[in-house]
Amino acid sequence: MVTSSEKVALQVVQQAISALAKWANFAHPPLDNHEFSEVTRAKTILDWTPETKVGILSLVFDSVNLPNKPPKETTQHYHPLQVIDNDDKKYPDIPYPLNSAPTSEQQQAYKAEINNALSKYLKDNWENLSLLMLILEKFGSCLSFGEADVALVDIARTTAAVAVALLNNPTKEISLIAGDLSGIQKFIYSISSEGALKSLRARSFYLELVTEEVVQQLLEQLNLPRTNIIYAGGGNLYILASGTVENENIVQNIRQQFNKWLLKEFEGKVFLALDCLKFPVTELKDKFAEHWSKATKNLAVHKSRKFAENKISEFISPRYSHEPCRVCHRDDIENLKPLNSQEPDSVLACGNCRSMFDLGSQLLGVTAIVRSTNESVKNALHTLSFKINSREIHYHLFKNWKQIDHDSDIVLLVNDWQLEHYQFKHFQNAAPLLLGNYGKESKQDSEIPAEPRGFMRAGEMSEKAKGANRVGYLRMDVDRLGQIFAKGLGKKQTLSRLAGLSRQMSYFFKVYLNTLAAYINLKNPDTIKPDTPDEQGLNILFIYAGGDDLFISGAWSEIVEFAFEIYQAFRTYTGNNEHITLSGGISIDDIKFPLYQAAKTSGEAEEAAKGNGRDSLGLFGEVFKWDEWRGRKNFKHLDDDVKKYLDSEKLPSLFGVSPFVERLEQQDIGVNYSRNFVRNLLITAQIQEQALEKFKENKKSEEALGTRYYLHLPKIAYTLARLPKNVLEDSEFRTSLKNPYNAPYFRAIATWIELLNRG
Numbered sequence: 001m002v003t004s005s006e007k008v009a010l011q012v013v014q015q016a017i018s019a020l021a022k023w024a025n026f027a028h029p030p031l032d033n034h035e036f037s038e039v040t041r042a043k044t045i046l047d048w049t050p051e052t053k054v055g056i057l058s059l060v061f062d063s064v065n066l067p068n069k070p071p072k073e074t075t076q077h078y079h080p081l082q083v084i085d086n087d088d089k090k091y092p093d094i095p096y097p098l099n100s101a102p103t104s105e106q107q108q109a110y111k112a113e114i115n116n117a118l119s120k121y122l123k124d125n126w127e128n129l130s131l132l133m134l135i136l137e138k139f140g141s142c143l144s145f146g147e148a149d150v151a152l153v154d155i156a157r158t159t160a161a162v163a164v165a166l167l168n169n170p171t172k173e174i175s176l177i178a179g180d181l182s183g184i185q186k187f188i189y190s191i192s193s194e195g196a197l198k199s200l201r202a203r204s205f206y207l208e209l210v211t212e213e214v215v216q217q218l219l220e221q222l223n224l225p226r227t228n229i230i231y232a233g234g235g236n237l238y239i240l241a242s243g244t245v246e247n248e249n250i251v252q253n254i255r256q257q258f259n260k261w262l263l264k265e266f267e268g269k270v271f272l273a274l275d276c277l278k279f280p281v282t283e284l285k286d287k288f289a290e291h292w293s294k295a296t297k298n299l300a301v302h303k304s305r306k307f308a309e310n311k312i313s314e315f316i317s318p319r320y321s322h323e324p325c326r327v328c329h330r331d332d333i334e335n336l337k338p339l340n341s342q343e344p345d346s347v348l349a350c351g352n353c354r355s356m357f358d359l360g361s362q363l364l365g366v367t368a369i370v371r372s373t374n375e376s377v378k379n380a381l382h383t384l385s386f387k388i389n390s391r392e393i394h395y396h397l398f399k400n401w402k403q404i405d406h407d408s409d410i411v412l413l414v415n416d417w418q419l420e421h422y423q424f425k426h427f428q429n430a431a432p433l434l435l436g437n438y439g440k441e442s443k444q445d446s447e448i449p450a451e452p453r454g455f456m457r458a459g460e461m462s463e464k465a466k467g468a469n470r471v472g473y474l475r476m477d478v479d480r481l482g483q484i485f486a487k488g489l490g491k492k493q494t495l496s497r498l499a500g501l502s503r504q505m506s507y508f509f510k511v512y513l514n515t516l517a518a519y520i521n522l523k524n525p526d527t528i529k530p531d532t533p534d535e536q537g538l539n540i541l542f543i544y545a546g547g548d549d550l551f552i553s554g555a556w557s558e559i560v561e562f563a564f565e566i567y568q569a570f571r572t573y574t575g576n577n578e579h580i581t582l583s584g585g586i587s588i589d590d591i592k593f594p595l596y597q598a599a600k601t602s603g604e605a606e607e608a609a610k611g612n613g614r615d616s617l618g619l620f621g622e623v624f625k626w627d628e629w630r631g632r633k634n635f636k637h638l639d640d641d642v643k644k645y646l647d648s649e650k651l652p653s654l655f656g657v658s659p660f661v662e663r664l665e666q667q668d669i670g671v672n673y674s675r676n677f678v679r680n681l682l683i684t685a686q687i688q689e690q691a692l693e694k695f696k697e698n699k700k701s702e703e704a705l706g707t708r709y710y711l712h713l714p715k716i717a718y719t720l721a722r723l724p725k726n727v728l729e730d731s732e733f734r735t736s737l738k739n740p741y742n743a744p745y746f747r748a749i750a751t752w753i754e755l756l757n758r759g
Helices: 005-022 036-047 104-121 129-139 154-166 184-189 194-222 244-267 288-304 312-316 352-364 458-464 481-487 495-518 556-573 597-610 626-630 640-645 657-667 671-695 702-710 713-721 731-738 741-756
Strands: 054-056 143-145 146-150 173-182 227-231 235-240 271-280 368-372 382-388 391-397 411-414 430-433 471-478 540-546 549-555 581-588 616-619 622-625
Touching: 005 036, 005 054, 005 104, 005 129, 005 143, 005 154, 036 154, 036 288, 104 129, 104 540, 104 741, 129 143, 129 154, 129 430, 129 471, 143 154, 146 154, 146 458, 146 495, 154 227, 154 235, 154 495, 173 194, 173 288, 184 194, 184 597, 194 227, 194 235, 194 244, 194 352, 194 368, 194 382, 194 391, 194 540, 194 657, 227 495, 235 481, 244 271, 244 382, 271 288, 271 495, 288 495, 352 382, 411 731, 458 471, 458 549, 471 481, 471 556, 471 597, 481 495, 495 540, 495 549, 540 556, 549 556, 549 597, 556 741, 581 597, 597 616, 597 622, 597 741, 616 626, 622 626, 622 741, 626 741, 640 671, 640 702, 657 731, 657 741, 671 713, 671 741, 713 731
Parallel strands: 411 430, 581 616
Antiparallel strands: 054 143, 143 146, 173 235, 173 271, 227 235, 368 391, 368 411, 382 391, 471 549, 471 581, 540 549, 616 622
């Protein structure tokens, strides 16, 4: 019997919904008495038995323990019973973990919430796979099913994926399809010219759609439902499929077709690595993590043989050279035109760059995207087209999902968690598209009234900064992510846990970073309030946020504060697991500084942070651990030799960089005092640095340590004596600044204060 893959997936998801309904004491529609054999087998593989029940979810991040790191302190955390919801605001609240399991009262309240949603949507949507999956994602992301740290939504998705992969599969093998769009950074960051920030955001969005199109073509040609996507986003994808030769050939064809198109469109800057790894079905249960790692390593092999499957002659064939595009610098295009059609003096650019510039003006407020073979769809705001293997696919953008024709093709609803929008009465095929897409609206440019209002421009953001009118660029990513996925879960590396780990990591960068930027309280991350984003949100723009990394620009002072908030929020979100950390780099520049160079500088600062043993931030040309920047009193990272040398000294009450900056801001010492203080502090730092030059060969000698930690004392005493009376009376400030533990931070403190006071 030929069975639709959609029906198999639907049966699994309906069973998961029934488990959720049973926990919430809700009478769900009856289940099909006949269970597909593939579903039965998949449930057996993933330990889903008749006795498996919904329960309280433990934090999966607690289980991460890297083998080459000191054992972490074990603390049990629980997921709060919190629906992922943005019914009354733009972005969902961040579910910070709890130290104790939710109370029975909290459970009853959550059951009532589930009851309310199921009674409203289940009856008329029992066959609607998209809506049922969204119910599981909204309500089942914080509940366990079976193992305490495996979420209901993850066991449902992976069981459905395995069942579909077993369907019509004569082999004894299964395929893990792994994909990676390489060259993203080169494509996004290496542009220059006016309006670059706007184009950058558009390029990032464009690559999200390219990844989506790769996924769509795989699903269509392999006849898979979306439940077979284990992960997709940020240029990466993992999909389960049958281990047949036909499927292997399909993956190979898609890889070749996309790379042929990418080679033509982007001169080989972007490349699709796509691998199809087959392994025995019997190894799904205990060896899936090994195959996940192997598939990821295979991608590196594909990248090393970039475009080898395509005709090499296309690379080396002679071609005419023309005036280069002033944005991306390609020189194989004739007939360049002004980048900004509203400005007669605008630089000349190629068609791709003009399209990205126009798209950047239209992206603000896009809520729905229609994928269609129709070239035009009524009321579309902007259309992006891909012509791959002579087939044209169009993505039409909308600001209002209600404008879309009900009979349209696949509809992607951007960051939309409202169940109502996914009902059959609106769309036959809808799916959520999660994007880290925060940005504030620009003011209308009075000199170009015809130009649409898009995201805030770099000049506007710089004017919102404290002190100096500068723009900051922040790059950040998770440390040792490959190790976390390959070995972090130890013997618990099951398919469902890995799916949950990647889902929750992705939620942070694609969903909750938006929340943090929109509703932030810069001084206290524990009191994030859902105020109006336009009034409360930061003056920043997400150029890219997804997977495990981000690139954000904005008013420099807010970028610096936001970096600390991201770190604090991420550490709290992951249960303060010492093995799951972030490193970041910030560059601060004038608005006319070439953006590609700013991206490079912030990238170099991030690399320096990685080189500082990770868990660090590069800022103001200095690199310290986050705890040194933030001034944590329980600082643990001091070198053993330094600790031994400073044994007689106590850690001061003000320690690190930020506490001194905050204290001086509170003291409001005035511009003149501030300038003198900054100048003397910089001189002190410079004297130390010059003196330390001669100890390059032995930085841990007694003499070097003495220079590092005590040479500053006379100059600091001189500096403090010239501060205003209110600061001199602040004994905590005086004694702390003179303490040798703070000697390494003078240049960072001075630079920060200098930027804050520069008018």
